[in-house]
Amino acid sequence: MADPIDARRRFEALSPAFLEVTLPRASDFDAVALLRKGNPEEIARVPGRKNLFFDEQAKILITLKTSETEENLRELLSSIELVVTAHATDAVPQGNGNVASASGKHDLSSQTFPGSSFLDVVSVGDHTYVVFEPTLPLPRPRARLQRPAVYFTATVKLAADVRRTSRRNQKDYLKSYEPLPANVLEPLNHDPVLRGSNVYLSETRVTKVTPPKPISLDDVIKPIRGASKRAYPAVPALFTRIRYSTLPDSIIASLHVETSPLIAGTVDIKGVDFSLDKSPIEPLTAVALPLETHSGDETIFLYKIPSRSPKPSSQPRPLSATIDAVAKLAQGSIVNLSIVMDTYLDSSDADTSSKKTYTWSRPMNASSHHKSLSIQSINRPPTRDTTSSTAPEPGVIFTFTGPATTVINQDFTLQVQCNNCSPRSRRFALVMLQPRKPHRSTALSQNTQPDTADLIANIFNAPPLERIKPQDVLDLNPDVRISPLPAGACFDTMLKFRALKVGVLDLGALRIVDLEERRVVDVRELPEVVALEAES
Structure with a gap:
């Protein structure tokens, strides 16, 4: 690693620098090849993703543009770090062709990548470009959003250990031409009762009470920031739920995996891991994986959970399900999905009794x-x-x-x-x-032709129409x-x-x-x- 003082000086020399954050539509897009051809402006024009999916591993393209030389930049990369953060908002569309505006912000995930994780450093003309291609998971937001959209922010700054070292090196020496504060207990050093003990109390402790010294602006290292130019609409690619069916000596757990009707392409289910108390459960269905599914398909995986005792236990048991899948979209994108479900199996909800008990409602009117x-x-x-x-x-x-x-x-x-x-x-x-399960007629693809009822609802700014599921x-x-x-x-x-x-x-x-x-x-x-x- 370079000298901390020298690394700080080199990082400050990067300004002015620019960070560009994009999500190319094509999974095999090669930004380094475009830079080597001398076409850096083509990176901003590359077709981007139209929408994102929750639980996906988003592949992000980040380009750092600076006027620093390639040699100095390569020496500095080991001393910097890249922080990528995904934020979820409730997007409000402003009309056809306009970018959605965001209201509120909910942090989804944030990861820090070392500067040495770059793909390549390319010099084009008077500028030098550093290409990063990090992968960031997109978990589902905790808040309930009506029309969720996701945007990304990126920050390049000095590594934490370099910042601590450079700050510590600046405090190794006292300031020149300043006397030390007087010792108010110095007369006591000659008292024979103390037997030569050296006692010391600075006069600043008793004569000067000041608030902590504010951080000087000269000590603050301004990071380089960037963000995606738009917020991408986000929807779940797979809908999952777990149901239980009881037998006298066991519980049958069914894992339902439904492919979103908004998927234009296929979703290949690569693997399913189902465990109870951190122990794997043997499946009842011998499904050959990978399994190709299409829009609206529902796949059910069955598992048999043996009962630990004839009487149901009051302690819930941790239940975990992990699904790995790959979505191959018609627009050319390949998206990796990883869904993790953590819940608890409550014995009161999965009673092994063969009879169910119900409660009558309150007395009602005749109709x-x-x-x-x-x-x-x-x-x-x-x-x-x-x-x-x-x-x-x-x-x-x-x-x-x-x-x-x-x-x-x-x-x-x-x-x-x-x-x-x-x-x-x-x-x-x-x-x-x-x-009566409401089925909303919403779609992200612009190729879908809305019917007359939806057009009338859009004209009068009415809520989306709900159709009854067949x-x-x-x-x-x-x-x-x-x-x-x-x-x-x-x-x-x-x-x-x-x-x-x-x-x-x-x-x-x-x-x-x-x-x-x-x-x-x-x-x-x-x-x-x-x-x-x-x-x-």
Whole structure:
């Protein structure tokens, strides 16, 4: 490493210097080749990324331009460091073709790279260019942003150890031609009681009380700063969630990985690591990796977690999932993705009991049971893996049974059995509630043609329209009435559906209405039915 005093002098001589931060669209873009051809202005004109993805490893191109000679600059690079920071903002568009303005700032990640990590140093004319190509992870922001956008800042400064050494070297010697402060305890040095002990107390300690000396501007080394010219819209490339299905002796954990519908290209899932208590779990699905997925595809990985004891433990167990993927975009970019999910497996949420208990809602009006889901159903995470459920009223048991598989565009039935073990007669009604998941029609690509409704909404500055997600099944049932059901009696009925898609079908929720007390309960833990393609 160069002498700290000399390194500081050389760093101060870099000014004026300029830092340019860009994100080229092409992953194989070679900035050094352009500089060697004598075309440094082409770096600013290179096509850039249109948008970024959370959980990606962003590849950033940083160019330092200075008038210092190449020889002096190479000697200085070992004494400097590059700090790259990613910030998330809530971007507010100002119209077509205008750069989005940012409101607020949330730091995503920041990393420091040594100056020796440069790609190359190239001299072009009277200027010297240093090319850096760091990689920075983009985690998801903690704050909830309506339209998140990410921009980058870069800072070149002296390394921390060089700054400390240069500051320490400046304090090795006292200032010239200044006497030392007097010792106010000097007369006591001749006292025989002290037996020749040398006592010292500076007069500045008792006669002068001043605040700390402010930092001189001459001691401050001004860093070189730069930032990206725009904020890049950012969206998740993969949506992930973990669900649990219970068995008498184990828990089946399903890791759902859904490719964003905004992806224009493919996403290759390279590896999936699923661990509990920092111990790997053997998967149940033998999926050959890498797995190529497209926009809107959903991949489910199944894992079997053995129960440690018959009784559920009150202590949550740490659960971790890591997904490594590569997105190959149609615009020519190759993006590396790394998603890490850290959560806890709560035994109360994954009870190995074969029966589920529900709570009735408050008494409702005569026509209100069709309007919305009950509070208990909304707050409870869906599992939909059991074949029987128990209502909270003692002695009333509902059991649901369905086929394991069916064929698309064909009908299948769900058997419902109600056992009234209570001492009084009961009256119930069964109503199927189809899932209503809002699906926003937003896209980052400019090639997407909006429909008339979206154009009208944009003219009047209305919020984005929400479309209902297509249903997995077609409900072919009228409202079913179970009344009167005497004490000790049993009632069986069949619910009929038609499969509309291939895969695991979402039947929605079954609402049980108590016609006497006007209370409802929503059952989401219905049997899982898998729809297969019709054989040709």
